[in-house]
Amino acid sequence: MKKLINDPRAVVEESVEGFGMAHADLVDVHTDPIFIVRKGAPVAGKVALVSGGGSGHEPLHAGFVGHGMLDAAVPGAVFTSPTPDQIIPATTAVDSGAGVVHIVKNYTGDVLNFETAAEMAQAEGVSVRSVLVNDDVAVEDSLYTAGRRGVGGTVLVEKIAGAAAERGDSLDAVAGVAEGVVRNVRTMGVALSGCIVPHAGVPSFELAEDEIEIGIGIHGEPGRHKIPMEDADGITSRLLDPVLEDLEIKSGEQVLLFVNGMGGTPLSELYIVYRRAAQILGERGVKVERSLVGNYVTSLEMQGCSISVLRLDDELTALWDAPVHTPALRWGM
Amino acid sequence: MKKLINDPRAVVEESVEGFGMAHADLVDVHTDPIFIVRKGAPVAGKVALVSGGGSGHEPLHAGFVGHGMLDAAVPGAVFTSPTPDQIIPATTAVDSGAGVVHIVKNYTGDVLNFETAAEMAQAEGVSVRSVLVNDDVAVEDSLYTAGRRGVGGTVLVEKIAGAAAERGDSLDAVAGVAEGVVRNVRTMGVALSGCIVPHAGVPSFELAEDEIEIGIGIHGEPGRHKIPMEDADGITSRLLDPVLEDLEIKSGEQVLLFVNGMGGTPLSELYIVYRRAAQILGERGVKVERSLVGNYVTSLEMQGCSISVLRLDDELTALWDAPVHTPALRWGM
Amino acid sequence: MALGVDWAIQWLTLSAKVMSEHRAELIELDRAIGDSDHGENMDRGFQAVLDKLAQTPPETPGAALKLAAMALMSKVGGAAGPLYGTAYLRAATALGDSAEIDAAAIAEALTAARDGIVARGKAELGDKTMVDAWSPAVNAAGEVLAEGGDAVEVLAAAAEAAEVGAVTTDPLVARKGRASYLGERSAGHRDPGAASTALLLRAAATAAGFPEGPAE
Amino acid sequence: MALGVDWAIQWLTLSAKVMSEHRAELIELDRAIGDSDHGENMDRGFQAVLDKLAQTPPETPGAALKLAAMALMSKVGGAAGPLYGTAYLRAATALGDSAEIDAAAIAEALTAARDGIVARGKAELGDKTMVDAWSPAVNAAGEVLAEGGDAVEVLAAAAEAAEVGAVTTDPLVARKGRASYLGERSAGHRDPGAASTALLLRAAATAAGFPEGPAE
Numbered sequence A, B: 001m002k003k004l005i006n007d008p009r010a011v012v013e014e015s016v017e018g019f020g021m022a023h024a025d026l027v028d029v030h031t032d033p034i035f036i037v038r039k040g041a042p043v044a045g046k047v048a049l050v051s052g053g054g055s056g057h058e059p060l061h062a063g064f065v066g067h068g069m070l071d072a073a074v075p076g077a078v079f080t081s082p083t084p085d086q087i088i089p090a091t092t093a094v095d096s097g098a099g100v101v102h103i104v105k106n107y108t109g110d111v112l113n114f115e116t117a118a119e120m121a122q123a124e125g126v127s128v129r130s131v132l133v134n135d136d137v138a139v140e141d142s143l144y145t146a147g148r149r150g151v152g153g154t155v156l157v158e159k160i161a162g163a164a165a166e167r168g169d170s171l172d173a174v175a176g177v178a179e180g181v182v183r184n185v186r187t188m189g190v191a192l193s194g195c196i197v198p199h200a201g202v203p204s205f206e207l208a209e210d211e212i213e214i215g216i217g218i219h220g221e222p223g224r225h226k227i228p229m230e231d232a233d234g235i236t237s238r239l240l241d242p243v244l245e246d247l248e249i250k251s252g253e254q255v256l257l258f259v260n261g262m263g264g265t266p267l268s269e270l271y272i273v274y275r276r277a278a279q280i281l282g283e284r285g286v287k288v289e290r291s292l293v294g295n296y297v298t299s300l301e302m303q304g305c306s307i308s309v310l311r312l313d314d315e316l317t318a319l320w321d322a323p324v325h326t327p328a329l330r331w332g333m
Numbered sequence C, D: 001m002a003l004g005v006d007w008a009i010q011w012l013t014l015s016a017k018v019m020s021e022h023r024a025e026l027i028e029l030d031r032a033i034g035d036s037d038h039g040e041n042m043d044r045g046f047q048a049v050l051d052k053l054a055q056t057p058p059e060t061p062g063a064a065l066k067l068a069a070m071a072l073m074s075k076v077g078g079a080a081g082p083l084y085g086t087a088y089l090r091a092a093t094a095l096g097d098s099a100e101i102d103a104a105a106i107a108e109a110l111t112a113a114r115d116g117i118v119a120r121g122k123a124e125l126g127d128k129t130m131v132d133a134w135s136p137a138v139n140a141a142g143e144v145l146a147e148g149g150d151a152v153e154v155l156a157a158a159a160e161a162a163e164v165g166a167v168t169t170d171p172l173v174a175r176k177g178r179a180s181y182l183g184e185r186s187a188g189h190r191d192p193g194a195a196s197t198a199l200l201l202r203a204a205a206t207a208a209g210f211p212e213g214p215a216e
């Protein structure tokens, strides 16, 4: 295992420390327990957004703390959800009295830890609403699974709900906007390689030179099935088709197309995937109104990508376009 | 070789096409020959900035086309400098009459091709000034080499010179600003793995499980020497010390600290390197006035990073802070 | 023979040792059908338990388990943190502030722990989770208690049943937790949480003086 | 025997074939001390030469080389593109618009080509570049010419000297081009540009009817 790290067990701590130093104008970093809050939080009268989850998905979530997006991020150990003793102080630190929305990716660990934290924060007088993100169409949402995972779509939920909070929406309204995004976004991913969790030291899964994993999540876990390597256009169809089918996107609709890198794939390749995805949408009469291409919700150094499609309406488009100023996403200011 | 590509020989063409589709609000993409120009170029009365080089370093250069940075980017084949028949039309397309600055990374191929193109564009009536970027301290600048390479510092040159052009500086003034940045920026890089050039299909070099390459460039070439793997803090010193020595940075000076990923290294690791680099600068009494952390000048999916330090003065800081709006770098608008 | 706070402290201390020794093995199990962190999480959690034990030595078995619950809840993270945290908390509540606990109290605590896990995680027997180790353990404890077994015998029976229960997860298709994302591909691997449960219950029996169980 | 446009066309056609056949080998040489693209660049460039030849068949050897120069300049890229482009352009200029060229003209064209490369790239003999193949070739051509050799003999001598010259780059430490970044580590590898020069000059001799050179 070769990584630019010191002690494998200090990865999150040291990385967050460096992050805090690099972005001292935007965030304050708390240690023991670790969480990151927006500079100047709580913002008077504003509903606060808190998200978190295992580390290893950077820039998610800490990279999205700032104006127009998150008020706090709570990083767990690598690929391990954070604990209530982190989530609770993060929640109380950013509550202005207007309440806090927890944006939680749907994993058993994240759900249970945020659930406990929400209960305890409520007990301390903070109004908390939780929104579960479960955009991964690779997982069947049935009695036989823990439900769909929250993956790439999370960044869209955080951006859009963050804009709603910034414009002064109420707690229920912000949660409602977030839920609206969740209802209208779907994602599917592919891995060309596994990744190495620092404390494990070995690849999360092995793929032969001509194999890829379709339907992966963002924790280096194997996907739904292995298939022989295909070209980018073929892979793009395999990801995009189920997304569009599940969303029931129809000709004439407008969407945001998000091609997300898993961390180890060159940007040039993401654009090759974007090209084909946009072509497919064009052929179906769907209008790509907004785009996002880059490494936003990653799985350490995994090679691969995910494609997310978000159905847009004027409201969501306006919230997407609203100014945002965070370490990893910035426009309009 | 597993990559998200179709035909290895169509990588640049298809990637640039996807890039153009994703950023149609910011750029126009020309094909045959391939080059990318800022939407609405030429900008009346403004000196234009043109850069280019081999592909595989994305987002450099195309990702930096837009307000406050480049007017055109000219991508060659992967790791191969572009040809005059691309550079010439890109140059004439963006010239408003105020002249064009060519920002050229110092490689024999880039120098020769831009040189030819500049001569021919001049013959067509365009005033061209060329600025060579050679920030890589890993290479000795002596009679025995092709001179120092242009690496990570290039993005700083493009941003700052772009701001000077945007505020209305003359051709000579913009070139002068660019040269000032070149004089004050130094970089050194490390690779933990090689990368695979699509048309070659095999890793550019092989490293044992416990070896790293110090002093690499951005073309997957081997570096100055292999050393046994070290921890992030140790590697950071190995990169930063020669940079500071060469720049002769003294206590009390102000700098921009840029930790650049080579493409395949998680952002979290870059922050671990940033942390140590900022600590070292702090110990030396140097003030880190501005920061940049991320994958900006890459080498396909290579794992590793480079550290650049730019000596700042008020003028450079103001130009760095000036609004920029490109696909890969954006603030203030 | 009744068990006191010494047993509880010994159990937790031994648990920390066992989690550290089996860290790599639990990571490897989680790598196959999860995200490679279970061993790391449990090791980190029980080191925190040790720290807390050293800081404020508990005076009753219930206090010891409550202390463990809080440490696990705040240091394990993931799915296992809240589940084990709830389990130890419910067990602690069941034990109350008795200084000495007998076979019946042990069986009751195990039942409370299992019920807490089920209440939080909603998993049923056969879903390929730690419940598949806890439930057989609770049943075996109840049977030995009914047959008049003492506290050590109850714990030994629970440990053995948990070990068998962990093995029974091998062929199952996961329906809860991260492994469920794999569908059919989760079959053929042991559930990491069931494996850690077996290790922890074996440590409980060993701490009570029961001779080390059969090597795995 | 003098050579006409047929020879020039045959040379370029054979060059394209040879670059395509040796593409992987040149990439591999460049991988060792450069950036793995020389074979790809040369192959792409000579395919463009072929395309241009088909579009507008040249009428003189000089026109053929000029056409090649333009194609190489616009399709090869990297260091080799401008260097070979200049070489072919200077050679074309030396040949002027003669329909038939003799041994002296060949030697002159080779000299002009070499001088063009040196003028652009500023490399000296021994810097481990394509100059290390071109310069011996020019010298050998001059010698054979002085001894009264014909055009074919001049080309054959140039090809052989270039091949030897390419081999002599093996132990050298590079002082120009990308390989120079490696310093001492560049020794022990053949320079890719010298290797491609040897292949191109061998193709020139073969196209002139000289029996295929010794297999490498």
Ligand SMILES: Nc1ncnc2c1ncn2[C@@H]1O[C@H](COP(=O)(O)OP(=O)(O)O)[C@@H](O)[C@H]1O
Residues within 6 Å of the ligand: A079, A080, A081, A108, A109, A110, C030, C034, C035, C037, C038, C041, C042, C077, C078, C079, C080, C081, C083, C117, C120, C121, C122, C123, C128, C129, C130, C131, C176, C177, C178, C191, C192, C193, C194
């Ligand atoms: N809903 C659930 N009910 C009971 N146990 C569960 C449930 N979900 C997961 N588990 C247990 O948690 C274990 C995984 O723990 P761990 O790897 O630490 O957390 P995570 O899955 O969040 O990475 C599984 O092996 C399983 O035994």
Ligand SMILES: Nc1ncnc2c1ncn2[C@@H]1O[C@H](COP(=O)(O)OP(=O)(O)O)[C@@H](O)[C@H]1O
Residues within 6 Å of the ligand: B079, B080, B081, B107, B108, B109, B110, D030, D034, D035, D037, D038, D041, D077, D078, D079, D080, D081, D083, D117, D120, D121, D122, D123, D128, D129, D130, D131, D176, D177, D178, D191, D192, D193, D194
């Ligand atoms: N200054 C120079 N003078 C002469 N030849 C050079 C010079 N620099 C490089 N070369 C030649 O160019 C070859 C490399 O060509 P190529 O790989 O296509 O370009 P690049 O180095 O830009 O990737 C080298 O092997 C060498 O023979």
Ligand SMILES: [Mg+2]
Residues within 6 Å of the ligand: A054, A079, A080, A081, A109, C035, C037, C078, C079
């Ligand atoms: Mg986990």
Ligand SMILES: [Mg+2]
Residues within 6 Å of the ligand: B054, B079, B080, B081, B109, D035, D037, D078, D079
């Ligand atoms: Mg090259």
Ligand SMILES: [Mg+2]
Residues within 6 Å of the ligand: C030, C034, C035, C036, C037, C038, C078, C178
């Ligand atoms: Mg796990």
Ligand SMILES: [Mg+2]
Residues within 6 Å of the ligand: D030, D034, D035, D036, D037, D038, D078, D178
């Ligand atoms: Mg090369």
